[in-house]
Amino acid sequence: MPETLLSLSGVNTHIGQYHILQGVDFAVPRGGLTMLLGRNGAGKTTCLRTIMGLWRASAGAIRYDGRDITRTATPELARLGIAYVPENMGIFAGLTVRENLVLAARDGEFDPGRLAWIFGLFPAIQKFWNTLAGNLSGGQKQMLAISRAIVEPRRLLLVDEPTKGLAPAIISNMIEAFKELKRTDTTLLVVEQNFHFARSLGDTVAVMDSGRIAHTGRMDVIASDEGLQTRLLGLSLDSQR
Amino acid sequence: MTQATPTVPDPGAALPATRLDWIPLALVPAVALGALPFIQSAPTWITLTVAGLAMGTMIFVMASGLTLVFGLMDVMNFAHGAFISIGAYAAASVLAAMTASMQAPSVAANLSAMGLAVATAIALAAALGLFFERVVIRPVYGDHLKQILVTMGGLIVCEQLIHVVWGPDIIPLPRPATFSGALTFGDAAIERYRLLAVLVGCAVFGAMWLVLNRTRLGLLIRAGVENPEMVESLGYRIRRLFVGVFIGGCGLAGLGGVMWAMYQESVNAQMGMQVMVVIFIVIIVGGLGSVGGCFVGALLVGLVANYTGYVVPKLALGSNILLMVLVLLWRPRGLYPVGKA
Numbered sequence: 001m002p003e004t005l006l007s008l009s010g011v012n013t014h015i016g017q018y019h020i021l022q023g024v025d026f027a028v029p030r031g032g033l034t035m036l037l038g039r040n041g042a043g044k045t046t047c048l049r050t051i052m053g054l055w056r057a058s059a060g061a062i063r064y065d066g067r068d069i070t071r072t073a074t075p076e077l078a079r080l081g082i083a084y085v086p087e088n089m090g091i092f093a094g095l096t097v098r099e100n101l102v103l104a105a106r107d108g109e110f111d112p113g114r115l116a117w118i119f120g121l122f123p124a125i126q127k128f129w130n131t132l133a134g135n136l137s138g139g140q141k142q143m144l145a146i147s148r149a150i151v152e153p154r155r156l157l158l159v160d161e162p163t164k165g166l167a168p169a170i171i172s173n174m175i176e177a178f179k180e181l182k183r184t185d186t187t188l189l190v191v192e193q194n195f196h197f198a199r200s201l202g203d204t205v206a207v208m209d210s211g212r213i214a215h216t217g218r219m220d221v222i223a224s225d226e227g228l229q230t231r232l233l234g235l236s237l238d239s240q241r
Numbered sequence: 242m243t244q245a246t247p248t249v250p251d252p253g254a255a256l257p258a259t260r261l262d263w264i265p266l267a268l269v270p271a272v273a274l275g276a277l278p279f280i281q282s283a284p285t286w287i288t289l290t291v292a293g294l295a296m297g298t299m300i301f302v303m304a305s306g307l308t309l310v311f312g313l314m315d316v317m318n319f320a321h322g323a324f325i326s327i328g329a330y331a332a333a334s335v336l337a338a339m340t341a342s343m344q345a346p347s348v349a350a351n352l353s354a355m356g357l358a359v360a361t362a363i364a365l366a367a368a369l370g371l372f373f374e375r376v377v378i379r380p381v382y383g384d385h386l387k388q389i390l391v392t393m394g395g396l397i398v399c400e401q402l403i404h405v406v407w408g409p410d411i412i413p414l415p416r417p418a419t420f421s422g423a424l425t426f427g428d429a430a431i432e433r434y435r436l437l438a439v440l441v442g443c444a445v446f447g448a449m450w451l452v453l454n455r456t457r458l459g460l461l462i463r464a465g466v467e468n469p470e471m472v473e474s475l476g477y478r479i480r481r482l483f484v485g486v487f488i489g490g491c492g493l494a495g496l497g498g499v500m501w502a503m504y505q506e507s508v509n510a511q512m513g514m515q516v517m518v519v520i521f522i523v524i525i526v527g528g529l530g531s532v533g534g535c536f537v538g539a540l541l542v543g544l545v546a547n548y549t550g551y552v553v554p555k556l557a558l559g560s561n562i563l564l565m566v567l568v569l570l571w572r573p574r575g576l577y578p579v580g581k582a
Contacts, residue, residue: 054473074470074473074474075473075478075479078475078476090468090471092467092468092471093467095463095467102460103461103464103477108457
């Protein structure tokens with residue numbers, strides 16, 4: 001049984017008058033990749049944002065590496081080794097690709113070996129090094145967003161829908177890149193709607209429904225059980241297989 | 242960590258190189274040259290152009306901090322005018338005590354008196370800004386309606402405090418001997434003070450450009466203007482950055498207040514509020530959060546106001562509104578829009 005890196009216990013989140021997360025309980029094992037799946041509006045993005053401290057949990061506890069981070073500020077979480085790639089990628093469009101990465105590098109200095117590794121994962125980053133990020137295509141922006149998150153070694157990487165709006169060829173590239181990321185010490189928690197992507201990469205899975213966790217388990221179990229997929233995820237995901 | 246096999250195909254064709262959007266910038270000489278046929282006299286045109294540029298650079302100094310504050314934290318600070326007034330009054334007090342230095346026919350004596358006045362104005366406006374951010378702005382982050390109410394209230398309170406400290410009367414603020422009078426080039430007369438204002442304004446813009454484009458702090462500010470939440474997610478405390486920018490912006494408002502008061506050669510408690518309308522026009526014309534846009538917008542506003550005031554005096558008051566409408570019809574997010582997340 002792998003050690004737990006991140007756990008959520010009874011986490012509730014309110015956004016204005018809306019009660020989005022209604023007692024979320026799940027754990028992310030250290031190492032490997034956990035997929036957070038669910039229909040639109042299930043609360044997946046809210047869950048990631050709550051972990052990252054961008055929205056405050058109104059009840060419950062979030063523990064990271066044995067430490068309670070429920071009330072920890074977002075910059076402090078980043079310094080603890082948690083990186084976040086939001087659904088909209090969060091690219092600074094008015095900055096160049098290099099400048100976007102410089103901001104994520106500690107003290108503004110790149111580790112040459114790590115940078116070479118990133119260039120290997122995403123050659124477009126090297127090619128468009130001095131290009132304004134706003135001029136990149138959607139796929140290139142996603143590559144930049146992920147590169148920015150891993151330009152420093154991270155212990156936990158939260159990624160929200162990395163394949164959203166991407167062409168199938170780019171999704172294949174992303175799958176290869178995530179496979180490479182899985183070989184590092186970084187633990188990944190990925191929100192995804194593309195079941196093909198999720199099945200290709202996930203080690204464990206948590207399925208959300210209406211602000212709660214409806215199912216947790218191994219990815220291979222849900223991947224081989226069409227009935228479970230239909231019941232938990234609905235036809236919209238099943239049709240993407 | 243292993244080296245990845247370079248299986249990722251090149252996902253895009255070559256992109257256009259990063260280029261300066263020169264069209265808004267070209268509007269400044271275009272407006273200036275376009276006004277020449279209407280003015281008909283070259284010496285008058287030169288005088289009006291320098292006056293317009295001087296007015297524009299002074300407005301830029303006052304507005305630049307406010308546009309960054311709005312861009313960074315979405316704060317609508319109507320009390321910015323109070324820092325302009327406070328700066329002007331602080332300088333007036335210092336210069337009143339240094340009348341001899343101001344009237345001496347010595348550049349060094351004049352500059353030392355002005356330097357002390359400017360330093361006092363910046364320090365007092367920045368200190369007031371720090372207090373204001375802590376006490377007034379901080380409780381209303383994220384609520385524009387409350388921001389408008391409390392900052393308008395703060396502006397009124399500051400005006401009344403000025404009346405209490407300095408009295409209700411207009412205080413004359415004569416220019417130093419070195420910067421009084423005009424230089425003549427042929428038939429064109431150019432006030433020395435206006436040349437100084439252009440130089441100071443351009444120096445402030447140059448310094449801000451260098452900080453924003455050549456330093457890590459500037460990189461953070463530019464990123465924060467676009468997406469403060471993402472900057473926090475990268476491990477930076479955006480609130481600290483904001484407080485620093487807010488204080489810096491207030492200091493610049495203080496400097497602008499001194500420049501504007503010397504331009505008008507008098508100080509009154511309402512001067513900050515009066516100039517706020519033009520400042521907001523400049524910020525909107527330039528693009529919210531854009532320092533470059535603020536500079537170009539301020540120059541356009543200064544030039545248009547001066548040319549219109551000479552050619553069609555009855556339109557002078559509405560000329561800046563008309564300019565703003567035309568710019569927004571052309572570019573709805575301003576001359577140099579900032580890509581907000």
